[in-house]
Amino acid sequence: MSIYNFCAGPAMLPPAVMEKAQKEFLDWQGLGVSVMEISHRSKEFLALTAQCEASLRRLMNISDEFEVLFMHGGGRGQFAAVPLNLHVDNKAAVYCENGVWSKGAVDEAVKFTTVTELDVRNDSDEQFSIKPVNEWQFPADPSYIHYCPNETIDGIEVFDVPSHPTAPIVADMSSTILSREFDVDQFDLIYAGAQKNIGPSGLAIVIIRKTLLEYQGLPKPGVFDYALEVKQGSMYNTPPTFAWYLAAEVFDWLEQNGGVKAMEQQNIAKAELLYGFIDESPFYSNKVAKHCRSRMNVPFWLNDESLNAQFLAQAKEAGLLALEGHRIVGGMRASIYNAMPLGGVQALVDFMAQFAKEHS
Amino acid sequence: MSIYNFCAGPAMLPPAVMEKAQKEFLDWQGLGVSVMEISHRSKEFLALTAQCEASLRRLMNISDEFEVLFMHGGGRGQFAAVPLNLHVDNKAAVYCENGVWSKGAVDEAVKFTTVTELDVRNDSDEQFSIKPVNEWQFPADPSYIHYCPNETIDGIEVFDVPSHPTAPIVADMSSTILSREFDVDQFDLIYAGAQKNIGPSGLAIVIIRKTLLEYQGLPKPGVFDYALEVKQGSMYNTPPTFAWYLAAEVFDWLEQNGGVKAMEQQNIAKAELLYGFIDESPFYSNKVAKHCRSRMNVPFWLNDESLNAQFLAQAKEAGLLALEGHRIVGGMRASIYNAMPLGGVQALVDFMAQFAKEHS
Numbered sequence: 001m002s003i004y005n006f007c008a009g010p011a012m013l014p015p016a017v018m019e020k021a022q023k024e025f026l027d028w029q030g031l032g033v034s035v036m037e038i039s040h041r042s043k044e045f046l047a048l049t050a051q052c053e054a055s056l057r058r059l060m061n062i063s064d065e066f067e068v069l070f071m072h073g074g075g076r077g078q079f080a081a082v083p084l085n086l087h088v089d090n091k092a093a094v095y096c097e098n099g100v101w102s103k104g105a106v107d108e109a110v111k112f113t114t115v116t117e118l119d120v121r122n123d124s125d126e127q128f129s130i131k132p133v134n135e136w137q138f139p140a141d142p143s144y145i146h147y148c149p150n151e152t153i154d155g156i157e158v159f160d161v162p163s164h165p166t167a168p169i170v171a172d173m174s175s176t177i178l179s180r181e182f183d184v185d186q187f188d189l190i191y192a193g194a195q196k197n198i199g200p201s202g203l204a205i206v207i208i209r210k211t212l213l214e215y216q217g218l219p220k221p222g223v224f225d226y227a228l229e230v231k232q233g234s235m236y237n238t239p240p241t242f243a244w245y246l247a248a249e250v251f252d253w254l255e256q257n258g259g260v261k262a263m264e265q266q267n268i269a270k271a272e273l274l275y276g277f278i279d280e281s282p283f284y285s286n287k288v289a290k291h292c293r294s295r296m297n298v299p300f301w302l303n304d305e306s307l308n309a310q311f312l313a314q315a316k317e318a319g320l321l322a323l324e325g326h327r328i329v330g331g332m333r334a335s336i337y338n339a340m341p342l343g344g345v346q347a348l349v350d351f352m353a354q355f356a357k358e359h360s
Numbered sequence: 361m362s363i364y365n366f367c368a369g370p371a372m373l374p375p376a377v378m379e380k381a382q383k384e385f386l387d388w389q390g391l392g393v394s395v396m397e398i399s400h401r402s403k404e405f406l407a408l409t410a411q412c413e414a415s416l417r418r419l420m421n422i423s424d425e426f427e428v429l430f431m432h433g434g435g436r437g438q439f440a441a442v443p444l445n446l447h448v449d450n451k452a453a454v455y456c457e458n459g460v461w462s463k464g465a466v467d468e469a470v471k472f473t474t475v476t477e478l479d480v481r482n483d484s485d486e487q488f489s490i491k492p493v494n495e496w497q498f499p500a501d502p503s504y505i506h507y508c509p510n511e512t513i514d515g516i517e518v519f520d521v522p523s524h525p526t527a528p529i530v531a532d533m534s535s536t537i538l539s540r541e542f543d544v545d546q547f548d549l550i551y552a553g554a555q556k557n558i559g560p561s562g563l564a565i566v567i568i569r570k571t572l573l574e575y576q577g578l579p580k581p582g583v584f585d586y587a588l589e590v591k592q593g594s595m596y597n598t599p600p601t602f603a604w605y606l607a608a609e610v611f612d613w614l615e616q617n618g619g620v621k622a623m624e625q626q627n628i629a630k631a632e633l634l635y636g637f638i639d640e641s642p643f644y645s646n647k648v649a650k651h652c653r654s655r656m657n658v659p660f661w662l663n664d665e666s667l668n669a670q671f672l673a674q675a676k677e678a679g680l681l682a683l684e685g686h687r688i689v690g691g692m693r694a695s696i697y698n699a700m701p702l703g704g705v706q707a708l709v710d711f712m713a714q715f716a717k718e719h720s
Contacts, residue, residue, distance in 0.1 A: 012397045073597075
């Protein structure tokens with residue numbers, strides 16, 4: 001039986017990457033020791049980090065206007081790092097709120113800077129939705145504008161990119177990075193916790209426009225100081241080396257499999273298959289408006305919620321794991337990141353159809 | 361050929377742990393997926409974390425007066441977390457300086473709180489040393505007292521524990537935790553980056569007296585907020601799950617191998633073997649006073665430093681890895697944490713003797 005893991009994060013990693021990592025777990029590059037047992041400053045590990053960054057730059061077409069950092073602390077660490085680095089006295093940061101995570105970012109930011117909250121949801125009784133990005137009304141002179149292109153819990157994705165004449169655009173791409181093509185030049189700071197489309201938890205990737213490194217910001221932990229980390233090559237302290245290694249392997253795998261463009265095509269196909277089935281079915285529903293449905297995280301509900309436990313139990317027996325919805329919203333959720341093959345989504349749809357048939 | 365890895369960190373892990381981790385890398389507990397691919401909130405992972413904490417509590421005899429946290433950001437993250445959590449207005453924190461790392465902690469603390477630096481070194485031309493702990497002169501009412509029981513770079517270990525009538529005692533145990541018996545009750549906050557005696561890099565362990573959780577401190581990133589992390593079971597955000605899993609495996613291994621008492625005995629034997637050889641040899645030297653020599657990190661110098669490169673190359677050929685000294689102090693360094701068997705130190709001593717013979 002094939003096993004398909006729909007966990008929202010820490011998420012499944014590409015099987016080919018995991019098999020390679022297992023094979024070389026005790027002896028990396030013939031050194032006789034694990035990659036996690038060598039110095040982060042050894043020439044072998046520094047070669048890995050250089051290749052890793054070069055690979056990410058190719059995958060996302062990141063220009064020399066940007067630095068790339070590999071940091072501790074996950075996405076929530078960046079919730080603090082962003083205001084600590086980008087705070088400007090007497091200015092407010094705009095936080096666009098389209099779901100649970102963008103609101104979580106506000107909770108952290110208000111500890112450090114003045115925040116203007118901008119509700120960009122456009123819900124009705126029938127559906128969850130967001131306002132078109134070109135209708136988001138920004139104040140004249142914010143310190144920066146923060147938004148979350150993909151809300152993992154709400155299943156809402158923002159496909160357009162906001163812009164502003166003066167303020168840097170900051171995006172929490174934790175659950176959408178590398179899933180579709182972005183024009184990095186439209187952003188000033190991109191960050192992502194690794195545990196969805198990149199690698200294991202405990203690592204965050206930051207892509208920052210060099211001009212932002214001149215910001216004074218606030219007194220901040222060195223591990224969250226962008227300028228310091230750039231100076232130190234992301235090694236102000238010992239980085240999470242094994243997570244970094246796996247990220248490099250995932251980037252390799254992406255490059256060998258057609259890069260972001262190919263992933264995007266496959267992700268569109270996966271999402272169309274699953275949403276298409278849900279929309280056709282009288283048994284399941286998804287309330288998100290079509291123009292902002294997440295390609296990565298598909299929440300859905302059984303119309304008869306008393307069947308939830310049975311659905312989850314039978315799905316698990318069928319090798320379809322981690323489909324329980326987030327505790328905040330309930331229901332079900334299928335996270336279908338890059339590593340999830342189309343066959344996994346097909347298996348889910350087949351199971352859902354069979355389950356509906358048995359209980360209709 | 362046996363390979364022995366003397367890296368100061370990320371350091372070698374117990375071979376039995378690494379072999380088990382490799383075996384179950386793709387399928388943990390029969391779930392069909394890796395431990396790094398499951399939710400940190402799944403019942404399986406929560407069982408792991410509960411067992412992990414219970415095991416550490418047994419190993420270190422940690423009472424209910426303390427909470428145990430598993431955090432992001434490594435040891436340097438804690439350099440910031442400590443002042444951010446324990447700052448008290450109009451009080452100064454005392455930082456005892458006995459080497460590179462305790463000074464590094466000062467560089468971070470001064471960003472957030474008033475620091476009184478206390479030089480506890482007692483060097484002479486002949487040797488590096490520290491003042492006896494009972495001669496460390498503390499001011500009347502510090503907010504807290506910070507020290508580093510083992511200086512990884514200097515090779516200096518402090519075996520006595522400072523005390524103060526009112527101020528909490530904070531110890532950076534990154535490179536000495538679990539290497540010898542400590543009376544945890546003599547401390548108020550213990551922290552340690554994992555990558556020496558615990559697991560891979562990217563994880564920090566914090567043992568904090570519950571009374572300290574009432575401190576207001578300063579505005580701080582949630583990932584470094586002790587009270588918040590206690591409330592969230594170290595899951596304010598997605599923790600570094602694979603590192604946590606390996607830490608749990610290392611704790612298991614320690615318990616199966618006699619616990620900290622047995623480790624301490626072996627560490628004493630290893631240190632005596634290596635220092636004893638160095639002291640007897642006219643070819644090598646270590647300048648640290650005997651009463652404060654580190655059992656974990658043994659820096660040593662070839663009296664003829666022109667042979668350094670040759671020494672390192674031949675050692676590597678003999679399977680003795682990562683003996684180059686830290687760039688700040690030069691020379692050589694053998695880090696001999698719990699995972700290093702006595703046989704590894706014997707192999708090093710044998711090699712050193714042979715090398716000396718060939719070049720004398």
